Amino acid sequence: MSSRFRHHDQLRLFVEIASHASFSEAAEALNMTKGAISYQVKTLETDLGMSLFRRTTRGVALTGEGLRLLAICQPQYDEIESELSALKGIVSRTLTIGVSTYFAARWLSPRLMSFMQDHQSVQLRIQPMVQFSEQELQDVDLAIRWGDGQWRDGIVTPFMPLRSYPVGNAEAAQLVSEIGMESAISRFTLLRDRDDSNAWSEWLRAAGLPRQARRDVLIVPDPNVRVQAVIDGQGIALLDDLVQEELRSTKLYRLSDTTLSDYGYFLYRPLRVAETETVQDFSNWLQLQKSTDP
Template identity: 35%
Template sequence: MKESGVRRLTASRLSGLRVFAVAARHQSYSAAAAELCVTQAAVSQQIRNLEQSLGCRLFRRRGASMRLTEQGEALLPFVEQGLALLRQGLEQLAPSTAGPLAISVLPSLAARWLMPRLWRFAEAHPDIEIRLQPSQQLADFSGGQVDLAIRYGRGQYPDLACELLMADTAFPVCSPALAGRLGSLEELAGVPLVTAPEYAGVSWANWLALAGRPELLARCRQMTVDDGSLALDMVLAGQGVTLSRSVLVADLLRDGRLCRPFAPELKPLHQYYLVWRPDSPRLTEIRLFCDWLHREAGSLKPPASRF
């Protein structure tokens, strides 16, 4: 008996369903086109062909976005589930579990926190090789080049598994020699303030306001750099005071290479999160590494300030 046209899964319909899932996630044909590396017209044509073959409308335009119709809403979970199962099946044929576990991490966190600790994971799990990918960009999980990301944000990563790793605070730090010259906030006006780009609310203006002396900023001499890790290198060399995050300076404070001259501390708007694909074929290794990271983060207790 001839199969119903609606139920037959042709190659063109499978391609259209993939485009439909991406467009539904973005609620935008142009955003779907950017992700799929095709033109917006190609996305529109694929959706139009799919709608014609199914005999119903899947999207309706509302303002600048494309919203699902009732039929589109009903179809979407089945399409997403089917594509996920198909991807898992293909990965079973060519599993990506061989090779290093690829970790995307912010360069500052890699250099100042993760790298000095990573030998402990290697010692506990010699069968799991780790490859760090320091990057300021959000990890792209779609190509299979990244297994796990450590991101500094608000924990909003659609379609990805996410859990909080650790929070931090921000406060001034300087070399021990320079700390001896800072008996009060007033004396900040006599030393260079090494300033990195403001991110997540961490700035000298916000910290001085929290400390009750916002007017001091106009009297301070600032030295601006493009990276927070570079700012730490400068203050380690005794070249000023910088505002840094507690996670990045915990080891330097503990070793006595830096001092924390003042008590007030800002709470940044962002926190560190672990992010990965929920259908990754390497979930066992990801879980082992995440659990180890949580243990390391749990032992992070930076020394208190002098004042």
């Protein structure tokens, strides 16, 4: 077999392996042994003279060279699959969108029908996300993420700059009204989405308040659960205008006018994902939806 065809087979297998978090997972999905997967990867790395994978505590991850190679190969194989489908009379494109259930239910879901009606050839899949970890994002084409947009492992596009502000229940609002936010905040448990989040520290800086020395912090990754935790009086959280219904019904109260101006929702495309026509169509559609009511 010529090296051209051998590399073709190896590169096709590489694209398949790269979609899994570990060689064991890839072996099971591809009906191969883990040893066979490792051998094929090692052979390709030797032929190309570069390392494509690095081992992590949870499995394997692509190196910089691996990410570049995937960005080169995947669009080509996707195009081949698309053309083969067209030859068979099947006109269908798949698109997987990663999003928190909080954003999906409160903003995205009521609008999705218009995209589906205008792009009937696209098979859309909404993938619930919590931590937006490398493993969660493995099969995602595009994600809608909350934060400050400082993620270096993907292509980040500003989307919806919803400013965040502290929110509490009626008892929290009463305490702030009585003694002021500066005194009250030291009595609250601060709810965060993850342990290494800087959001509260940045809000305190913006509000001109001292950093909290106490470690009275509760980690609640799921924003829907975090909203309910605030309602139940487990602490206060930084939320945004997507909780307007709870604010109107006085289940929640805004505790300060100070906001996190740099935070909001961003479109995030993993480096391994090419900017296909389908991804671009959905990104453009999202940007057009920002000014529409659900």
